[in-house]
Amino acid sequence: MELHILLIFMILGAIIAIEVKDLLSSVVAVGAVGFALCLAFLILKAPDLAITQLVVEILCLIILIRATIKRDLPLVIEGRWVFNTISTLVFMAVFMFCAWLALKELPRFGEPLMLVVKKYLAEARVSTGAANIVTAVILDFRAYDTLGEATVLFASVIGIMAVLRRPGRKKNK
Numbered sequence: 001m002e003l004h005i006l007l008i009f010m011i012l013g014a015i016i017a018i019e020v021k022d023l024l025s026s027v028v029a030v031g032a033v034g035f036a037l038c039l040a041f042l043i044l045k046a047p048d049l050a051i052t053q054l055v056v057e058i059l060c061l062i063i064l065i066r067a068t069i070k071r072d073l074p075l076v077i078e079g080r081w082v083f084n085t086i087s088t089l090v091f092m093a094v095f096m097f098c099a100w101l102a103l104k105e106l107p108r109f110g111e112p113l114m115l116v117v118k119k120y121l122a123e124a125r126v127s128t129g130a131a132n133i134v135t136a137v138i139l140d141f142r143a144y145d146t147l148g149e150a151t152v153l154f155a156s157v158i159g160i161m162a163v164l165r166r167p168g169r170k171k172n173k
Contacts, residue, residue: 003043010036024068031061045132048139048146055153059160066164 010033017029034057041050120137130136138146 003040006036006040006043009033010040024065027061027064027068030064031057034060046134048135052149052153055157059157062160062164 013029013033013036017026017033020026020029034053038050038053038057041047041053120141121133124130124133124136124141128136128140130140
């Protein structure tokens with residue numbers, strides 16, 4: 001039931017983000033959708049995905065809010081909305097075509113091809129006792145890989161903090 005409520009909230013947040021006229025309000029609505037997705041991952045018993053989603057969402061919100069507050073939109077003000085619309089549609093078409101090419105190469109759902117995957121699926125619940133097979137694989141079978149991914153996320157947070165900091169030195173009084 002709570003998952004349905006979150007899904008309805010995410011759909012409404014996406015509609016608000018598209019329809020609102022203020023760019024900062026749109027960024028906040030997109031952030032609300034991302035945080036709701038984080039909660040959905042927790043409800044689905046995937047804490048590893050929830051943590052990653054939370055970190056990525058916070059970083060994206062920081063960057064988008066900083067970019068939104070610092071900029072006025074000269075391309076929209078100057079009447080270049082036709083160029084913006086056409087370039088956005090071209091980008092979306094190229095992205096959808098590339099996604100179609102990539103997705104048609106995937107095997108059918110539920111048919112793992114590699115032997116390691118078959119072993120993970122067969123032994124994950126018995127070996128680890130986890131309720132979620134994805135969590136069992138990520139936190140038990142591939143713990144060092146997950147540690148490496150967490151290190152990369154931490155390093156990216158530090159890098160973004162270094163980029164977004166205010167330049168200059170404080171004056172001593």
